[in-house]
Amino acid sequence: SIFLSIVIGMLVDRFGFPKIVGIWLIIAALGFTLRCFVHTYTGMLIAMALSGFSCMVVNANLSKFASSLYPMEKVGLVVGIIMAASNAATALSFATTAMIPSLQVIFWIPTVAYIVCAVLWILFARESLFKNGSAPAEEKVNVRESLLLCLKNRSLWLAGLTQFLLLGASMAAMGACQAVWQFYVCGAIMGVGVAPLIYLSVPTLINAWCVERVGFFVGLCMAFTGIGGVIFNPLGTAIIQSGPEGWRTAYLV
Numbered sequence: 001s002i003f004l005s006i007v008i009g010m011l012v013d014r015f016g017f018p019k020i021v022g023i024w025l026i027i028a029a030l031g032f033t034l035r036c037f038v039h040t041y042t043g044m045l046i047a048m049a050l051s052g053f054s055c056m057v058v059n060a061n062l063s064k065f066a067s068s069l070y071p072m073e074k075v076g077l078v079v080g081i082i083m084a085a086s087n088a089a090t091a092l093s094f095a096t097t098a099m100i101p102s103l104q105v106i107f108w109i110p111t112v113a114y115i116v117c118a119v120l121w122i123l124f125a126r127e128s129l130f131k132n133g134s135a136p137a138e139e140k141v142n143v144r145e146s147l148l149l150c151l152k153n154r155s156l157w158l159a160g161l162t163q164f165l166l167l168g169a170s171m172a173a174m175g176a177c178q179a180v181w182q183f184y185v186c187g188a189i190m191g192v193g194v195a196p197l198i199y200l201s202v203p204t205l206i207n208a209w210c211v212e213r214v215g216f217f218v219g220l221c222m223a224f225t226g227i228g229g230v231i232f233n234p235l236g237t238a239i240i241q242s243g244p245e246g247w248r249t250a251y252l253v
Contacts, residue, residue, distance in 0.1 A: 012061050017068070018125040021057055025118040028054035032111040036104065054114075068130035087191070166193030175251030 011020045031050025038044050058065075066078040100106050170190040177183050239250040 008057055008061065016127045017061070017065065017130050018121075018127055021061075022118075022122050022125065024053045024057045025114075025121055028052070029111075029115050029118045032107075032114050036107045036111055051114075065130075160197070163193040163197050166190070167197075171251055175248040 008020065008024070028051050031047045031053070035044065035047035035051065038047055062079055062082065066075045066082070070078050097106060100109070166189055170186040170193065173189075174183060174186045177186065236250045236253070239253060240246040242249070
């Protein structure tokens with residue numbers, strides 16, 4: 001997904017939202033459908049990989065999608081609402097899964113919903129709907145000047161350091177948690193810190209600085225978020241398996 005995020009961003013820049021997103025929605029819908037019928041580990045792995053394409057497309061192009069439909073001053077709010085809705089849907093799924101009678105029903109519910117969404121996108125999504133776009137080229141801010149301005153902005157430094165401290169403190173606190181509700185509290189604090197850093201600042205800055213190839217640059221930024229997972233997942237696994245309290249050490253690291 002690290003490299004495909006960049007590729008997807010480039011394809012959207014070249015061919016537009018409706019075609020590229022429609023193709024990947026069909027591929028993901030096939031993955032969801034396949035998941036309902038496979039009974040082997042390999043088959044399930046392939047199905048999950050195919051269904052995951054939709055998340056990759058959304059992550060790589062979310063900011064460009066929002067800026068194509070809304071004015072720049074509302075992009076941050078729109079992206080925040082979408083990300084909040086995603087997390088709310090995840091929470092709802094966890095809360096209701098135990099009420100569903102069988103695994104097959106659990107698989108079929110999102111499959112049907114996803115197929116409906118894919119059909120609606122193919123029927124109604126048109127390039128003309130995404131023409132609001134970013135500001136004209138002459139209104140763009142010079143990247144170098146913007147970077148220098150950001151580096152001199154005390155409020156920006158204060159906000160950034162506050163977010164990093166929230167992330168670090170909540171992660172360290174998880175290593176000392178003794179009850180489930182404490183993890184919930186730490187997770188909520190962590191969300192306050194991570195949302196502005198990744199999902200709000202990147203879309204806003206890229207759309208403000210770049211006239212063309214917005215999808216490529218956003219995909220590039222999002223791809224780098226996956227590099228940490230590649231590096232720290234095996235490291236974290238090794239620390240967790242080092243002893244009965246290894247998971248606490250992993251949080252501190």
